[in-house]
Amino acid sequence: MKIVVLVKQVPDSGAERTLRGDDNTVDRGSADNVINEMDEYAIEEALRIRERAGGEVVVLTVGPERAGESIRKALSMGPDSAVHVTDEAVRGSCAVGTSKVLAAAISQINPDLIVCGAESTDARGQLIPHMIAERLGIAALTGARKLTVDGPALTIERQTEDGYEVVSAAMPAVVSVWDTINExxxxxxxxxMAAKKKPVATRSLADLGVPAAEVGFDGATSVVVEHGKRPPRQAGNKITDSGDGGVKLVEFLASEKLV
Known part of the structure; x- marks a missing residue:
């Protein structure tokens, strides 16, 4: 079985993140960039499937040259190889453009299963798994808290606010996972040390057959037109209890329509 795991390099969610002033994109150059946390769970799930059923695990990343750091970190967990799509024309791509690039790269790898995190910490869109599945014409089993592989059949427990749903499909398929699926x-x-010697293939848009005009800023279907810093927190209301503190508190809550 061949499994592709999608990995994205993102700014550390524990540090302050800013947008660039020239094009309103995330300033990744000055950020402490790490593997998207949810993707680590996807890597782990792919490795567990390989341990049970055999095969190989391929990491796939779209990003600038520095994303190679996250590729090596991902490979150090145990995957066999990686594909790094890097092309300046990709910068500024929206989810639609990004899914086009990923789908083209996946088609060349021709995997049985694609596993990814349910969302990225920099966008939180939860769109890419669905878009890739649609482009490839395969099933999307999204939001998994549990994944079972039985031959060519896949079954997940899809995490919801009210419990879980059981969803099944045949491979090939896209599965996105939450952080409840494993450790x-x-x-x-x-x-x-082994990760330093594992093969990493580099691909450009030309290699994938994706026209540059269909991705990046030129091909984006949505753009950020303006941004600003979050306004400073305003001072709160202080209530001094002179025997009527409870009444004042209730009056304040009522004025804010909280009671």
Missing amino acids: PRYPSFKGI
């Missing part, structure tokens, strides 16, 4: 392994020293 990612830590890279060992042996894994870190």
Whole structure:
């Protein structure tokens, strides 16, 4: 079985993130960039499937040259190889354009299963898995908290606010996972050293047959036209209890329509 895991390099969610002033995109150059947290769970799930059923796990990333750091981190967890799509024309792509690039790369790899995180911490759109499945004409089993593979059949427990749904499909398929599905392994020293020798294939838009005009800023279906910093927090209302503190509190809550 061949499994592709989608991995995205994102700014660390624990640090302050800013947008560039020239094009309103995330300023990744000055950020502390890491693997999208949810993608680590996708990597772990793919590795567990390989351990049970055999095959290979391929990491797929679309991003600038520095995204290679996250590729090596992903490989240190245990995947066999990686494909890095890097092309300046991709910068500024919306979800529609990004899904086009990913789908083209996946088609060349021809996997049985595509596993990815349910969302990225920089966008939180939860769109890419659905878009890729639509472009490839395959099933999308999204929001999984549990994945079962039985031959060519896949079954997930889809996490919802009210519990879970059981959804099944045949491979090939796209499966997106939440952080409730497993506990990612830590890279060992042996894994870190081995990752340096694992093959990483580089692809451009031309290699994938994707016209540059259909992605990036030119092909984007949505753009950020303006941005500003969050306004500073305003001072709160202080209530001094002189025997009527409870009444004042209720009056304040009522004025805010909270009671």
